[in-house]
Amino acid sequence: MKLQTRYSLLLTGMILSVLVVLGTLLFIQFRITLKNGLDSSSQILEANLDKQLERNGTNLNHVLAINLANPVYSFDTEEMYHQLQSVLSLPSVEYAIIYDNNGALIHEGEEEISRYGELLTDPFMTNALKAEDYLTQKSDSILDVSHPLFIGSQQLGGVRVGLSLTENKQDIQTMGEELRHVFEQGISENLLLFGSTILLIVGLFGVVLATTISRNITRPIKLLAEYANNVSSGKINYPVGLPNDRRDELGELSRSIVKMIIGLKEINDRARHQAKHDQLTNIPNRTLFNEYLETALANAEQKEHEMAILFIDLDDFKRINDTLGHAAGDELLQQFSKRLSSSLRAHDFMGVGHDETYAGIARLGGDEFTVLLDNISSDENIIRVADRILSKAQQPFSLSSGQEIVVGASIGITMYPKDGTEKNQLLSNADIAMYSAKSRGKNNFAFFTSSMNTEVQNRLELENDLRSAMENKQLKLYYQPLFSSLDNRVVGAEALLRWQHPKKGFISPDAFIPVAEQTGLIHTLGEWVIETACEQVKRWQQHSRVDLYCAVNISGVQLLNRNLPENIKAITDRHQLTAGNLHIELTETALLTNEEDASNILEELHAQGIDIWMDDFGTGYSSLSFLKKFCAQGVKVDKSFIHDMETDEDSRGIVKAVIAMAKSLNxxxxxxxxxxxxxVEQLREYGCDNLQGYYLARPMPAEQLSEMMIRLPELFKPFNTNSVSEKAS
Incomplete structure (x- = not known):
């Protein structure tokens, strides 16, 4: 029965005019109560939704900042893109960007980073750059949330997420309209009720009426307001005692609020789960793993037992992403996380009383996983677990696309309390041990040792020095001439990278090139070498009137860059050189990382007219199929055979065989x-085309080679304006 009907029947007997004033006062009090309830409920709902959105935004931003630390530090744009896309896919996220310490944009979740380097100069960004923790700012339509990015104590920049307030405003407006509709309907319906009361009420019935109104309207409204206050303070519990069974307007309002509270609780639970679980694999993420680890460390300290952390990194995962795409990489990670959990037994895990699945494992980001082993009795137990994981990782993965891929894993192991007692120290130790395992040939595991710290520190120092050297132009190209065995003229020069450190002196490329490859600096460094070499060749053509080619060494990591042929063509075009002025040298081992992609890239370079030379030939597979597959136009006999040629019959035979084989293949x-x-004389006799070595000419700066061109012009082929057209034809 509706309120209007109920109170109309109730007041039919209250027909005494002596209580007109009392009825009027009750009516006024009723309207005041309804107005206050409406205003209070609307304000509380608005504050609650805003606080909930801000809480979700800061949790989301915190998780994103943690997951982006390593990708930003190593400038892994693929992982940055993946992380930002996972956030941008959420319905309330308007944008997500990464910026550096100067406020310059690093990534905004697009495959083509069109705004890279653009300074963000809005007032919020100015405050965000100074903040040491998360910072929020609310406008009419957007809630801005920023969080600094740290790796260790070093700040790399920050991440900024914009959350739309449109949905909040719509929810507030809809609920406000519903509340206003219910209250206004109640007021209009009760106007007649109170009007009739003045004519019908008697003293006794007036008291009954006031008590009835208080019990049936004011008290339920206060109860609804109390639950709304609890929601705004974060106490989202299932509501009990609300008049849900009433069939009137207050019952409808109560059921609406119950529905809202249940929805908020589901959203809050889902956000809490997402904040502590990896969205791709649904296993614990870095945040939840750190909580487990802190609990495990406390238990281990109290009970005086040992524990171990395993840091797992998939081998060649970047190659899978680059060649098969991110979808294949994501599917690989999902399958591996299932294998990882199946390879661990219940007693391997720590027992801290949590209900989440796979409590002992976590995905830290990218292809990095961790396993926490509690109450370890011996190293043999850890080795058995590591062997099971490696065995699972080595088994082929069948993707939904029908492709079958084989990867491996590298595992670093650290022990508590032998290697450390602090969380960050142990994770760092496990990470260091993992890189040590990877350097030993991959699909391996290694226990942390104190000497590894020194190796990592030296490597980090060398990496920082190399970045500084590239920025401060400490790197320089030397050129070693290559002579024709027929006429002793210089036909080309090999560009050799030299680094003279201001404090450490000469640093060998054998020391810093592997670091450049591991950190991705090799792409920038390699492009600089090609650019500088081509610029120098053009300068020799214009000023010294000398025509020669320049041979540049290419790393196997550079062959993973699909844009390499396009970039090289842009450089040669920019300096108006023919492809014949640039030769590419690479070793057999550089081609083994990814033979299919390397073959495709070398075919593109060959199609441009660039000569491909197989360097250090004779030290690897040295197969004829290898030369054919990779479009080689020449081979360089390794100097180890040349050095022993005069005294060792085997080396002399190898040199003859290589030259004969190359001649037969043109x-x-x-x-x-x-x-x-x-x-020199022996190699001329064997029919070797070009000669290179200290006996003929040492590597020298470009200026010294230019002086040699002036001093000994007869050694060089003159350059003329028809050279380019002749080569092109």
Missing amino acids: LRITAEGLETASQ
Whole structure:
């Protein structure tokens, strides 16, 4: 029965005019109560939704900042893109960007980073750059949330997420309209009720009426307001005692509020789960793993037992992402996380009383996983677990696309309390041990040792020095001439990278090139070498009137860059060189990382007219199919054979065989490492095309080679304006 009907029947007997004043006062009090309830409920709902959105935004931003630390530090744009896309896919996220310490944009979740380097100068960004923790700012339509990015104590910049307030405003407006509709309807319906009361009420019935109104309207409204206050303070519990069973307007309002509270609780639970679980694999993320680890450390300290942390990194995962795409990489991670959990037994896990699945494992981000082993009795137990994980990782993965891929894993292991007692120290130790395992040939595990710290510190120092050297132009190209064995003229020069450190002196490329490859600096460094070499060749053509080619060494990591042929063509075009002015040298081992992609890239370079040379030939597979598959136009006999050629019959036989094989395939031959006149004469006799070594000319700066061109012009082929057209034809 509706309120209108109920109170109309109730007041039919209250027909005494003596209580007109009392009825009027009750009516006024009723309207005041309804107005206050409406205003209070609307304000509380608005404050609650805003606080909930801000809480979700800061949790989301905190998780994103943690997951982005390593990708930003190593400038892994693929992982940055993946992390930002996972956030941008959420319905309330308007944008998500990464910025550096100067406020310059690093990534905004697009595959083509069109705004890279753009300074963000809005007032909020100015405050965000100074903040040491998360910062929020609310406008009419957007809630801005920023969080600084740290790796260790070093700040790398920050991440900023914009959350739309449109949905909040719509919810507030809809609920406000519903409340206003209910209250206004109640007021209009009760106008007649109170009007009739003045004519019908009697003293006794007036008291009954006031008590009835208080019990049936004011008290339920206060109860609804109390639950709304609890929600705004974060106490989202299932409501009990609300008049849900009433069939009137207050019952409808009560059921609406119950529905809202249940929805908020589901959203809050889902946000809490997402904040502590990896969205791709649904296993615990870094945040939840850190909580487990802190609890485990406390238990281990109290009970005086040992524990172990396993840091797992998939081998060649970047290659899978680059060649098969992110979808294949994501599917691989999902399958591996299931294998990882199945390879661990219940007693391997720590027992801290949590209900989440896979409590002992976590995905820290990218292809990095961790396993926490509690109450370890011996190293053999850890080795058995590591072997099970490696065995699972080595088994082929069948993707939904029908492709079957084989990867491996590298595992770093650290022990508590032997290797450390602090959380961050142990995680760092496990990370260091993992890189040590990877350096030993991958699909391996390694226990942390104190000497590894020194190795990592030296490597980090070398990496920082290399970045500084690239910025401060400490790197320089030297050029070693290559001579024709027929006429002793210089036909080309090999560009050799040299680094003279201001404090440490000369640093060998064998020391810093692997670091450049591991950190991705090799792409920038390699492009600089090609650019500088081509610029120098053009300068020799214009000023010294000398025509020669420049040979540049390419790393296997550079061959993973699909844009390499396009970038090289842009450089040669920019300096108006023919492709014949640039030769590419690479070793057999550089091609083994990803033979299919390397073959495709070398085919593109060959199609441009660039000559491909197989360097250090004779030290690897040295197969004919290898030369054919990778479009080689020439081979360079390794200097180890040249060095022993005069005294060792086997080395002499190898040199002859390589030259004979190359001749049969119409390949050119360069011998490197010549140190004596006898070696020169022997190689001429064997039919070697080009000669290179200290006996003929040492590597020298471009200026010194330019002086040699002036001093000994007869050694160089003159450059004329028809050279380009002749080569092109």
